[in-house]
Amino acid sequence: MVTIDLAATPVRQANGLIREAGGRGEDVRVVNPDARHHIGVGLTDPITVRVKGSAGYFCAGLTDGARFEIDSNVGWGLADNMYRGTVIVGGNAGAIAGVAIRGAEVVVRGNVGSRAGQVMKAGTLCCAGDASFMAGTMMYGGRIIILGDSGERLGEDMTGGEIFIGGKVVSLGADAMETDLSADEADGVMAFLDRHRIPFKGRFAKIVNAGAKLRYGTAEPRRRSVPFFVAAGQSDYWNARIQEDIYVKSQIGRYRIRGYGAGRPMPHLNDIAFKADLSGAGSGRDPLSRVTLATEIGGKHGARPLELSMPVMIAPMSFGALSRSSKTALAIASRLSGISENTGEGGMLEDERREADQLIFQCLSGRLGWNIHDMQRADGLEIYISQGAKPGLGGQLMAKKVTKELARIRGIPEGIDLRSPSRHPDILGADDLVIKVEEFREATGYRIPISVKLGAGRVHDDIKIALKDGFDFVELDGLQGSTGASSAEVLEHVGIPTLAAIQEALDALAEIGRAGDLPIVLMGGIKDGVDTAKALALGADAVGLGSAAIIAGGCIACMQCHVGTCVVGIATQDPAHERRYDTQREARNIHRYLEAVRWQLAAIIDGLGYTDYRQLSRDDLVALTPEAAAISRLPLMPESGRVAAP
Amino acid sequence: MCGIAGILYKSDAEDGELGKALIDMLDGCQHRGPDSTGFAVYGRAVAGRLGLRFFVGAAPEATIARIRQALADHGASVVDEETVGDNYRVVVAFDGDVQAFAYAMERAAKLVSIGSSLDIIKDVGGAHDVDDRYGVGEVRGSHGLGHVRLATESDVKPEAAHPFWATGFADVAIVHNGQITNYWKMRRQLEQRDFEFRTDNDSELIAVYLADKLAAGRPLSDVLETSIDDLDGTFSFLVSTDDEIGYAKDRLAAKPMVLYETDEMVAIASEEVSLNRLFPGRALDTTEPAPGTFGTWSRST
Known part of the structure; x- marks a missing residue:
């Protein structure tokens, strides 16, 4: 038994000692905890940790296999994302106790705060006292046992799992209903209570998902779809796409879902150009040998940075939206080109991890597929706040794609129309976010860069929060960013264009005297090396390529990603469709495309007379339209109203 | 974008080590807001006297002269005055209309607070930085509030720090964690009734509204x-008057708040870690106020 005194030992050091004790199989006693945060975070050995007092936020968070006994109270996020293991709390728990647990048994002998068990997947959360507001909100599985009363809106939008409540139900949440429980279920609950020596006499009510909101009533009629590149770039008013859209809506009476991003005209990198004479570009035999493109990103707080052979990343795209084969092809191509791959939502694939040299693991609001083991073998962690395609909204994955394997990795029921929440359970402001970032650093020993993905909405404020909350870099995603499924209304009309987003971000950092202090990876409609060079010259530190990478890998851009029957085997989970995808061939295609991007970038830099991409600056650019000039404040060329000198 | 704290010593017979308690609580949650720190402290009121605190900056002579002139113009005679850090603190004898007087003083200089017992001390930096500059730790008093701020929507300036004084009203202060989304709608309603606002900060709005x-x-x-019905958004706030403190919490329970009460005192903070700073090594029997609730405590007489 090791005793750690938190009055004398900082939590970061204490967590190191707890993990070391775990390695030796030795139990730990923590004294003078005084409600400090992150106690035991990241522990993956089956030891017992006794906390002699109160613990703060995320106690036992991101752990697997240990037993935690806390004498008194705990703060927010008890047992966050805990796999196996047990947590016993003698007092009360703050908000989101048992958030996103994936199998653990969590017992709180007192009351639990609001939103207990939010997005939990499996395991049991038991509260011997009363539960506050919205227990079980958006839970996907497992069971919650409440011996006392509920707060308002019990089981709000729960997808799966059960809530057993012994006291009064103040009110049920949306899409939740009360149902009978079987004798077996009642016995199971009583056996759990007996095992934890919790006395209870009375009857339980069982609350489950009512199923009224999970499915769309009418499927979209199948018509020959209009390819994205036909739909984009035409008149905004009346065209073949509008006609088709009106017809389909007349049949279904609701919004439509599609893949891809905004295609309608708006100010973009196309509307700016290089001012200098580029006629020398490409005339040299090998611009690649004369220009430095390699860079590191993510090391500003001491983590091991990502090493990129050029300032380009593969943008986050999920296994789920995309097939295993296409994710694997992206991973191979990222390795061959010396850049990073990103898991997107929904967990890390073995093939992807094996093939990618540098893999960023993305954490979303539903915590689908999120777990301590994959965190520890990632090369970067990314907290997704929102994305350019649908800033502020959650995600949608249609039932056809929610296969057995995918459901297993994500920890959810098979075959549901899966909605991811729009908000993180434990990030409701910059003050919570700073504690979340610290939890991730504790869980991974401060080794791995942590970034934040922001869809462009209120960039001016968000970028300052990203800086102040200590992120290593930010992925900024403009309105033109794509997705596997969203409503066309949001895709085309919500958010701020990529060009405006980068300008707003740079202005906001300059305003507080911190220009250059937060690396920005710009995404959203960046399609090649020319766009990349322009983004870098504007002030981005790197770019993310999403749509361009999958088009290079065989996507025909039919925009039917959400349907699940992708004809080329990319946006599908159906083995019959996925067989059409030749992973090795497409990986080489994506790699070749990335090398073309590299060549374009090098040729432009070389043509401008530079030897390093960091020499690119705004002075190299002009705006071609008044709109682009107004947004970017670049000089408008040709200058309007210029009078020839007499 | 912040952490809040408040404490009230229940017995009117004795003042507590208020400054020291608030410094400890705020230091405990400084991770929630490293940019600036502030204190609203309440001492003993003297009839007919008002305390005022101004930001006067690094070269204060001209500003202080302007303040003295404005005080004289409004019939306030100086009883006591001092310059500390970037502040000018003055106690005056005054018995006129506080609101008109306060607005006039606001125009003369950057007024931090006004009150017969309230004094607000706030500046950039952490709790101990502000203590070093203004000697907050020596303050004894009956009750008070504290705030740590992470500046996002405005600059890191002392006047953007919290707590906020209810502009125009003596002895009312507030600390707030959250975001009021019907801010402009409510502000316009108050402005139509000739209330003035010195910032675009939603905490000032709550203070004036209350x-x-x-x-x-x-x-x-x-x-x-x-207020729970009228304010829209996410909030956990603490308010203090000359003899009470209170809290209110939104119905969505989006912002944390933990409470600990004994026969002698009540302490409320964003996180239990702050409460434990007052009682190191002890497991406290704390409670978390329920969504959509409020509470008040007053000095016993």
Whole structure:
């Protein structure tokens, strides 16, 4: 038994000692905890940790296999994302106790705060006292046992799992209903209570998902779809796409879902150009040998940075939206080109991890597929706040794609129309976010860069929060960013264009005297090396390529990603469709495309007379339209109203 | 974008080590807001006297001269004055209309607070930085509030720090964690009634909104209950008057708040870690106020 005194030992050091004790199989006693945060975070050995007092936020968070006994109270996020293991709390728990647990048994002998068990997947959360507001909100599985009363809106939008409540139900949440429980279920609950020596006499009510909101009533009629590149770039008013859209809506009476991003005209990198004479570009035999493109990103707080052979990343795209084969092809191509791959939502694939040299693991609001083991073998962690395609909204994955394997990795029921929440359970402001970032650093020993993905909405404020909350870099995603499924209304009309987003971000950092202090990876409609060079010259530190990478890998851009029957085997989970995808061939295609991007970038830099991409600056650019000039404040060329000198 | 704290010593017989308690609580949650720190402290009121605190900056002579002139113009005679850090603190004898007087002083210089017992001390930096500059730790008093701020929507300036004084009303202060989304709608309603605002900060709005209702003679508990309906957004806030503190929490329970009460005192903070700073090594029997609730405590007489 090791005793750690938190009055004398900082939590970061204490967590190191707890993990070391775990390695030796030795139990730990923590004294003078005084409600400090992150106690035991990241522990993956089956030891017992006794906390002699109160613990703060995320106690036992991101752990697997240990037993935690806390004498008194705990703060927010008890047992966050805990796999196996047990947590016993003698007092009360703050908000989101048992958030996103994936199998653990969590017992709180007192009351639990609001939103207990939010997005939990499996395991049991038991509260011997009363539960506050919205227990079980958006839970996907497992069971919650409440011996006392509920707060308002019990089981709000729960997808799966059960809530057993012994006291009064103040009110049920949306899409939740009360149902009978079987004798077996009642016995199971009583056996759990007996095992934890919790006395209870009375009857339980069982609350489950009512199923009224999970499915769309009418499927979209199948018509020959209009390819994205036909739909984009035409008149905004009346065209073949509008006609088709009106017809389909007349049949279904609701919004439509599609893949891809905004295609309608708006100010973009196309509307700016290089001012200098580029006629020398490409005339040299090998611009690649004369220009430095390699860079590191993510090391500003001491983590091991990502090493990129050029300032380009593969943008986050999920296994789920995309097939295993296409994710694997992206991973191979990222390795061959010396850049990073990103898991997107929904967990890390073995093939992807094996093939990618540098893999960023993305954490979303539903915590689908999120777990301590994959965190520890990632090369970067990314907290997704929102994305350019649908800033502020959650995600949608249609039932056809929610296969057995995918459901297993994500920890959810098979075959549901899966909605991811729009908000993180434990990030409701910059003050919570700073504690979340610290939890991730504790869980991974401060080794791995942590970034934040922001869809462009209120960039001016968000970028300052990203800086102040200590992120290593930010992925900024403009309105033109794509997705596997969203409503066309949001895709085309919500958010701020990529060009405006980068300008707003740079202005906001300059305003507080911190220009250059937060690396920005710009995404959203960046399609090649020319766009990349322009983004870098504007002030981005790197770019993310999403749509361009999958088009290079065989996507025909039919925009039917959400349907699940992708004809080329990319946006599908159906083995019959996925067989059409030749992973090795497409990986080489994506790699070749990335090398073309590299060549374009090098040729432009070389043509401008530079030897390093960091020499690119705004002075190299002009705006071609008044709109682009107004947004970017670049000089408008040709200058309007210029009078020839007499 | 912040952390909040408040404490009230229940017995009127004795003042507590208020400054030291608030510094400890705020240091405990400084991770929630490293940019600036502030304190609203309440001492003993003297009849007919008002304390005022101004930001006067690094070269204060001209500003202080302007303040002295404005005080004289409004019939306030200086009883005591000092310059500390970037502040000019003055106690005056005054018995006129506080609101008109306060607005006039606001125009003369950057007024931090006004009150017969309230004094607000706030500046950039952490709790100990502000203590080093202003000697907060020596302050004894009956009750008070504290705030740590992470600046996002405005600059890191001392005047953007919290707590906020209810502009125009003596002795009312607020600390707030959250975001009021019907800010402009409510502000315009108050501005139509000639209330003035010195910042675009939603905490100042809550302070003025509450103080206006208190000035009409309504009890604090009643005013807090109404505020839960009137304010839209996410909030956990603490309010103090010359002899009470209270809290209100939004119905979405989006912002944390933990409470610990004994026979002698009540302490409320964003996180239990702050409360434990007052009682190191002890497991406290704390409670988390429920969504959509409020509470008040007053000095016993």
